[in-house]
Amino acid sequence: MPAPTLRSWELRYGLPVTLRSPGGHRRYTEAALHELGMMRDEVASGRTPAEAARRVRVLLDEQSGTRSRVEGLLAGSERHDASAIRSVLEEARAALGLAATLDAVVLPTMRQIGAWWETGRCDVDQETFTTEVVRGWLAKLTTLAPPPASDRWVLLGTGPHDVHTLGIEALGALLVTRGTGCRVLGARTPQHVVVAAVRASSPAGVVIVSHLSHQRRAAVGSLDALAATGCPTYYAGNAFRSGASRREVPGTYLGERLAEAATTIERALPTELPPGLASAG
Ligand code: B12
Structure with missing residues (x-):
């Protein structure tokens, strides 16, 4: 992403707020990178930067309780650990309800896996494995x-x-x-x-x-x-x-x-x- 874009988003929308090194250089935390990624995705889908910033704030509010669960799913996905994925899904459903678990935990996880696949960080095997575990969990809920x-x-x-x-x-x-x-x-x-x-x-x-x-x-x-x-x-x-x-x-x-x-x-x-x-x- 070009440096002037990064500066302009921070200046105009406060997204993300960065730390500065003693020499005045911007330092991006993991959370700041996550916010930048969201801005990038929203702008890529056709929103103006101002609209994107508004939407990212709404999403960030929602994610405050869900980020750790998304990370739990991603960790289970990387280890190919089906029971870890199911435990996170069950815990999230008990805490947030099914609708929020789907919108704020499952879909963002799948989006992240899609982005990893696109950049070569994961292969289609991990993508398919994770999808199948989630599908199995959904099928069980539907059947019961x-x-x-x-x-x-x-x-x-x-x-x-x-x-x-x-x-x-x-x-x-x-x-x-x-x-x-x-x-x-x-x-x-x-x-x-x-x-x-x-x-x-x-x-x-x-x-x-x-x-x-x-x-x-x-x-x-x-x-x-x-x-x-x-x-x-x-x-x-x-x-x-x-x-x-x-x-x-x-x-x-x-x-x-x-x-x-x-x-x-x-x-x-x-x-x-x-x-x-x-x-x-
Ligand atoms: C799992 C997955 C697969 C699985 C699908 C298994 C299954 N049974 O579903 C498999 C491995 C089979 C697969 C195959 C392919 N995939 Co795929 N896949 C994904 C992945 C990781 C999740 C898909 C998903 O469930 N998305 C649902 C949510 C997570 O998507 P979303 O973007 O957040 O959607 C938003 C809205 O569109 C909307 N929405 C989406 N679905 C629905 C449904 C309803 C009812 C509602 C109300 C809203 C809604 O809500 C979301 C939240 O805002 C995505 C990554 C991604 N970002 O989606 C890639 C992705 C969709 N796949 C992609 C591609 C390219 C493919 C393949 C062509 C790969 C290939 N070369 O073979 C094939 C396509 C085959 C085909 N003919 O369709 C691309 C599509 C790029 C594009 N825009 O054109 C993506 C985006 C990955 C990427 N980053 O490039 N895929």
């Missing part, structure tokens, strides 16, 4: 969740070329543990499969998540076909992060946080009972 509180349920799938399923599995676990039924269709959900599933079983909503921008077009194809069925459609993922990528996409964008996504879906679910059930009291 009490039966849904009503017969309204939502269908969750990916774009036709996407293998990144963690987002839909995490959203599914969150919805199910909060009483909304879900069916997860899995990786590379073909358009005709998701459309057939909607026509055959009339879910109360359908979600498509796509991660890679070059696969966005196929995911939008699925959303267009789903919109034609009349089923309420929702979408999320990095492929839709910028405003331009959401132009003329049918349905509701779920944003970047699973907790808000779950609430958006729950609020839109029909609350009235079907006529037969209503008259039966």
Whole structure:
């Protein structure tokens, strides 16, 4: 990152505040580097530095209780220690609840692992190992969740070329543990499969998540076909992060946080009972 950018962010936004050496040189602590990394990521995703700084402050507030848990997960990931990862996840869920564990612990950990993979600090084996441990934990939560509180349920799938399923599995676990039924269709959900599933079983909503921008077009194809069925459609993922990528996409964008996504879906679910059930009291 160019030195003038570092100076300007510190001067204008106080992000990060650095220590000075006796000679007046800036010294970056590990925490300062973490803040800089967040600023870099927010600016890279299209935000102005001022917007990025506002968002980083919100994220830092949230992270104050979660950073050590993210570090615990990363340490377990580096040692390929599945039980250490599960213990951190369980402890975080008990302390913060599932929604905050997912948004403030699991997703930042996966993002960090993605960044490590990109820079060669970890290999795809570590990435896959960590994802599989998290997926196993989510599957257990989903399987053991009490039966849904009503017969309204939502269908969750990916774009036709996407293998990144963690987002839909995490959203599914969150919805199910909060009483909304879900069916997860899995990786590379073909358009005709998701459309057939909607026509055959009339879910109360359908979600498509796509991660890679070059696969966005196929995911939008699925959303267009789903919109034609009349089923309420929702979408999320990095492929839709910028405003331009959401132009003329049918349905509701779920944003970047699973907790808000779950609430958006729950609020839109029909609350009235079907006529037969209503008259039966
Ligand atoms: C685990 C992982 C994998 C696993 C997936 C396993 C699985 N079952 O999910 C495996 C190893 C299979 C994999 C494969 C690949 N991956 Co990958 N992967 C990841 C990793 C580490 C986590 C993915 C994830 O779950 N992300 C969810 C969260 C952590 O992502 P996020 O950026 O924070 O997302 C934000 C929003 O988009 C939103 N969001 C994301 N998902 C959802 C879902 C819902 C419902 C909601 C509401 C919001 C939401 O919320 C987040 C918080 O703000 C990411 C790193 C990363 N930053 O995501 C790379 C990453 C997504 N992968 C990447 C790549 C390039 C690939 C491969 C092409 C690699 C390859 N050369 O083979 C393939 C793609 C295969 C394909 N056809 O899709 C790149 C994508 C770069 C890009 N933007 O184009 C990333 C970003 C890594 C990187 N730094 O380069 N991957």
